[in-house]
Amino acid sequence: xxxxxxxxxxxxxxxxxxxxxxxxxxxxxxxxxxxxxxxxxxxxxxxxxxxxxxxxxxxxxxxxxxxxxxxxxxxxxxxxxxxxxxxxxxxxxxxxxxxxxxxxxxxxxxxxxxxxxxxxxxxxxxxxxxxxxxxxxxxxxxxxxxxxxxxxxxxxxxxxxxxxxxxxxxxxxxxxxxxxxxxxxxxxxxxxxxxxxxxxxxxxxxxxxxxxxxxxxxxxxxxxxxxxxxxxxxxxxxxxxxxxxxxxxxxxxxxxxxxxxxxxxxxxxxxxxxxxxxxxxxxxxxxxxxxxxxxxxxxxxxxxxxxxxxxxxxxxxxxxxxxxxxxxxxxxxxxxxxxxxxxxxxxxxxxxxxxxxxxxxxxxxxxxxxxxxxxxxxxxxxxxxxxxxxxxxxxxxxxxxxxxxxxxxxxxxxxxxxxxxxxxxxxxxxxxxxxxxxxxxxxxxxxxxxxxxxxxxxxxxxxxxxxxxxxxxxxxxxxxxxxxxxxxxxxxxxxxxxxxxxxxxxxxxxxxxxxxxxxxxxxxxxxxxxxxxxxxxxxxxxxxxxxxxxxxxxxxxxxxxxxxxxxxxxxxxxxxxxxxxxxxxxxxxxxxxxxxxxxxxxxxxxxxxxxxxxxxxxxxxxxxxxxxxxxxxxxxxxxxxxxxxxxxxxxxxxxxxxxxxxxxxxxxxxxxxxxxxxxxxxxxxxxxxxxxx
Numbered sequence: 001x002x003x004x005x006x007x008x009x010x011x012x013x014x015x016x017x018x019x020x021x022x023x024x025x026x027x028x029x030x031x032x033x034x035x036x037x038x039x040x041x042x043x044x045x046x047x048x049x050x051x052x053x054x055x056x057x058x059x060x061x062x063x064x065x066x067x068x069x070x071x072x073x074x075x076x077x078x079x080x081x082x083x084x085x086x087x088x089x090x091x092x093x094x095x096x097x098x099x100x101x102x103x104x105x106x107x108x109x110x111x112x113x114x115x116x117x118x119x120x121x122x123x124x125x126x127x128x129x130x131x132x133x134x135x136x137x138x139x140x141x142x143x144x145x146x147x148x149x150x151x152x153x154x155x156x157x158x159x160x161x162x163x164x165x166x167x168x169x170x171x172x173x174x175x176x177x178x179x180x181x182x183x184x185x186x187x188x189x190x191x192x193x194x195x196x197x198x199x200x201x202x203x204x205x206x207x208x209x210x211x212x213x214x215x216x217x218x219x220x221x222x223x224x225x226x227x228x229x230x231x232x233x234x235x236x237x238x239x240x241x242x243x244x245x246x247x248x249x250x251x252x253x254x255x256x257x258x259x260x261x262x263x264x265x266x267x268x269x270x271x272x273x274x275x276x277x278x279x280x281x282x283x284x285x286x287x288x289x290x291x292x293x294x295x296x297x298x299x300x301x302x303x304x305x306x307x308x309x310x311x312x313x314x315x316x317x318x319x320x321x322x323x324x325x326x327x328x329x330x331x332x333x334x335x336x337x338x339x340x341x342x343x344x345x346x347x348x349x350x351x352x353x354x355x356x357x358x359x360x361x362x363x364x365x366x367x368x369x370x371x372x373x374x375x376x377x378x379x380x381x382x383x384x385x386x387x388x389x390x391x392x393x394x395x396x397x398x399x400x401x402x403x404x405x406x407x408x409x410x411x412x413x414x415x416x417x418x419x420x421x422x423x424x425x426x427x428x429x430x431x432x433x434x435x436x437x438x439x440x441x442x443x444x445x446x447x448x449x450x451x452x453x454x455x456x457x458x459x460x461x462x463x464x465x466x467x468x469x470x471x472x473x474x475x476x477x478x479x480x481x482x483x484x485x486x487x488x489x490x491x492x493x494x495x496x497x498x499x500x501x502x503x504x505x506x507x508x509x510x511x512x513x514x515x516x517x518x519x520x521x522x523x524x525x526x527x528x529x530x531x532x533x534x535x536x537x538x539x540x541x542x543x544x545x546x547x548x549x550x551x552x553x554x555x556x557x558x559x560x561x562x563x564x565x566x567x568x569x570x571x572x573x574x575x576x577x578x579x580x581x582x583x584x585x586x587x588x589x590x591x592x593x594x595x596x597x598x599x600x601x602x603x604x605x606x607x608x609x610x611x612x613x614x615x616x617x618x619x620x621x622x623x624x625x626x627x628x629x630x631x632x633x634x635x636x637x638x639x640x641x642x643x644x645x646x647x648x649x650x651x652x653x654x655x656x657x658x659x660x661x662x663x664x665x666x667x668x669x670x671x672x673x674x675x676x677x678x679x680x681x682x683x684x685x686x687x688x689x690x691x692x693x
Contacts, residue, residue, distance in 0.1 A: 004085055004096055012085050014303075015092040018069040019053050025076055040076060041065050053337075054306075055588075057604055066604030113184075117246045120175070120184050121212075121220040127174060128162025128210040128223075138163040142209050145228050149276060150356045155283040158258055159211065159275075164225065166207030189222065189242040205239065211275045213241070213293070214257040216304060222247035224254070224275055224293060238275075240293070250298035253290040253305070254278055261538060262287035263308045265629060271297075271305075271329075272315045277351040284360040289315075289351075297329040302336035313341045313371055317350045330374050334406035342377040343370050375400060375416045379423040397424055398438065401431065405439040520649065523642040524569040527553060529606040530635055531576065535587045539632045548585055550576055553635060562643045568602050637688060644684040651677050 004012075019035060022028060028035035028051060039049035039060040048062040059066040065075060073084035089096050132138040142163030146156060155161075164171065172191050176182070182201070185191040194200040208225035215221050222241030241247055255278035256263075263269045270289040272278060281289045292301060305312060312333055333340045345354050345366070355363040372380075382396030397420070404416045417435055421428040531550050538546045554576055564570040579586045588607065654674045661667045 004082060008089075008094065008096055009085060012089050012092070012094055013068075013070065015094060016069045016088045017053075018051055018056050018058065018072065021069050021088070021091070022051050022058060022072060039063060039065075052607070055607055057607055059604055059607075064605075113187075114245055116181075116184050117188055117244065118219055118221075120180050120188050120190070121222070121246070123175070123178065123180070124171065124188070124190055124223070125160055125162065125210075125212045125220045127171060128164055128212075129160060130162075131165055131170075132156075132161065132163035132209075135163070135165065137165055141166075141207070141228055145209055145226075149280075149352075150283075151276070151279055152283060155279050158282070159255070159279055160220075161279075162210040162212070164203065164205040164208050164210055168202045168206065171203045171205070172201065187244055189244060189247075204241075208239065211254075213247070213252060213254055215252055216256050216260065218257045219246075221252060222249075226275075248300075249293065249295055251300045251304070252293075253301055254293045255282070255290045256304070256308075258282065259288050259290050260308055263290075264537075267309050268311045268313065269305060269309050270313050270315055272351050273317070274350070274352065277315070280352040280355050281363075284355045284363060286355075286360075286363070292329075297332050299332065299336070302332055302338065305333075306336060306338065310337065311339045311341075313343055313367075315351050316342060316344045330378070331403050331406055334374070334403055337408050340374045341371050342374055343367055343372070344377070373416075373419075374403060375419050376423065378403060379420065383423075393424070397426070397431070398434070401435045401438050402442065404435060405442045520642070520645040521566045521569070523638065523645050524564050524566050525606060526638045527557075527564075527642060528569055528572055528602070530631075530638055531572075531586075532588050532603055532606050534631060535585065537631055539635050549631070549635060550586060551580055553639060554580065556639055557642065560643055562639075562646050572602065640684050640688045644681060644688070647677050647681050647684065651681065 019028065022035075022037075026037040026040050026049065028037045029047070030036075033052070033054065035051040035053065036047040037049050037051075038044050038047050039062055041049075041060060042063040044062055049058065049060045051058045057066065057068055058072055067075070070081065070084050070088065073079060073087050074081060077084065077087060079087060086096060088094075132142045146161065151161070172185060175185055175190070182191070186193060186201075189204055191201050192204045194202075205223065205225045207229060208227050211224040211226070212220045213222045213224060222244070224241075225239045227237055227239070240249065243249060254275055259269070259278075259282070266288045268288055270281065270286060272281070272289060272291045273293075274291055275293065278289050278291045290305075314329065314333075330340055330342070343366070345351065349357075354366070358366075378400045379396070382393070382399065386392030386396050400420050401417075404413055404420065407413045407416065413435075417431055418428060420426075421431050424431075531553065534549045537549055539549055539552050540546055541552065554573065558577075564573045576586050588603070651674060654670050654677065658667060658670045658674065661670055
């Protein structure tokens with residue numbers, strides 16, 4: 001059996017919805033954020049088998065089996081890893097090429113080309129920024145435009161806005177002088193080749209304000225460019241980079257890199273259309289906003305949003321075109337399992353113009369007053385178009401019911417049907433009959449009647465990041481990498497992963513034998529749990545610098561010489577250290593996908609959550625913050641507890657040695673160290689009190 005190409009493996013894993021696959025074998029019931037059922041792997045009466053859709057994993061708290069969707073198929077079908085992938089590919093209609101896998105040197109060459117493109121686009125970003133700030137043309141034309149649009153310097157810096165000189169070969173000449181090959185300039189779309197004159201090459205972007213397009217991990221993949229010419233021959237107002245190896249416009253949301261922490265914090269994302277909409281709102285304090293950049297919303301973009309929140313509010317231009325364009329986007333978001341609300345703006349306004357004219361306070365007031373559920377929005381929009389026309393009204397009702405059919409939650413669907421009946425003044429039973437017919441049609445056409453996720457058209461799973469040069473002291477420098485296949489290839493090249501993508505070096509299975517669990521293991525596993533659950537979250541050092549969790553924690557503990565003594569935790573930490581030394585930020589997937597069952601089992605155990613907050617707390621108006629909202633405290637507390645455990649164990653050893661010491665010199669030496677450690681223990685206790693309190 002030929003090996004499945006890595007890009008197809010990623011496509012299969014991205015397409016495979018663990019809720020759908022597991023649901024083929026057991027009946028899952030939602031309780032909190034997770035789904036539960038009696039375990040299919042052992043006999044039981046109570047439901048101890050849990051599926052976490054947002055993490056893509058399952059865990060049985062009875063028999064302890066755990067894994068991702070591929071592991072579930074391996075267990076339930078008694079299949080090998082390749083067989084499970086083929087089973088999933090067949091279920092989701094993905095064709096696996098049977099030709100031989102490209103040679104490793106060819107794969108390496110492809111990866112080197114990708115890396116070269118990322119280096120080039122980052123250089124181009126800096127080139128454009130320099131022209132905006134330092135060239136006379138950039139300051140007088142580009143700078144004047146930004147000032148006219150109300151975009152201030154902090155926002156310019158946050159979104160790394162630049163300017164392209166109004167010259168035919170300004171960037172091309174500078175790039176060649178910097179050593180970049182011509183073919184990469186063409187591949188990245190920075191240079192255009194005339195079809196009728198192959199030797200005639202020139203800059204694609206000339207005389208435009210440049211908006212770098214970042215992927216979710218912060219790497220520049222392309223550019224959007226706004227012309228500043230006022231003549232009729234200037235062409236399109238906005239010109240975007242063409243698609244390339246690193247840029248697929250349907251897979252990117254503009255501003256997501258800058259907004260992701262705010263989206264997580266607020267558990268809400270505002271969705272707009274243009275670059276300036278994002279920048280103006282962010283400048284005005286609405287940080288949790290992203291744009292689809294003038295294209296139709298795609299399934300890949302919806303899946304990308306679900307990584308950060310389940311709640312989306314569309315901010316619509318206040319004209320008929322904006323309202324019509326939103327209808328398909330609403331259905332796509334619903335089908336992706338998101339909770340959708342809509343906020344129309346006054347006629348003639350877009351988010352950028354409205355907040356610039358009215359100010360931050362008025363904009364927020366408008367959001368509060370006019371945000372509505374998608375049913376109310378659609379019904380009102382149709383009522384305006386279908387006033388006095390019974391045929392159009394019937395079409396409106398069917399359109400609204402088609403959207404309802406894509407809602408995942410049965411209770412929400414029932415409430416929406418009731419609301420639809422009220423808004424249109426119809427009998428609820430009539431609507432329910434029509435809904436059932438529509439839901440059946442939607443299900444047959446491939447759109448999940450009760451929600452779910454369609455198979456994607458392709459592309460790699462955006463799940464990884466890189467970017468630290470070392471871990472003592474910890475820093476967050478350099479770019480981050482979003483493509484998991486690229487990350488794994490880099491790790492393989494560094495000798496940290498084998499050809500199957502498994503962590504090598506150190507004999508993990510042999511080192512992870514079971515031992516009686518002392519108290520310090522709880523603290524070490526808590527550290528590992530935080531590393532696995534929050535790979536790309538940021539925390540702050542005491543001097544205010546922002547760092548990813550992994551380098552911050554491991555660098556701090558290494559500096560304080562706090563050891564990891566449990567073999568399983570030590571093995572995982574060593575893998576983290578090895579990857580960080582190679583400028584690779586480890587991700588959850590690198591550990592949950594391991595064939596080593598002991599290592600992957602530990603990862604799944606620490607990712608799985610047996611208990612969840614009851615919805616009753618919210619009903620009683622008792623606010624209990626989620627862990628990611630207090631991540632700084634959780635991380636600092638975990639480090640202090642682990643350090644305190646090591647200090648107290650050493651104090652116990654010293655006390656025992658002191659009791660057995662026979663000479664005065666030894667007693668003095670032990671006493672000095674003992675007093676010092678007791679002082680450290682007291683200080684750690686105070687720090688824990690400050691963190692927890």
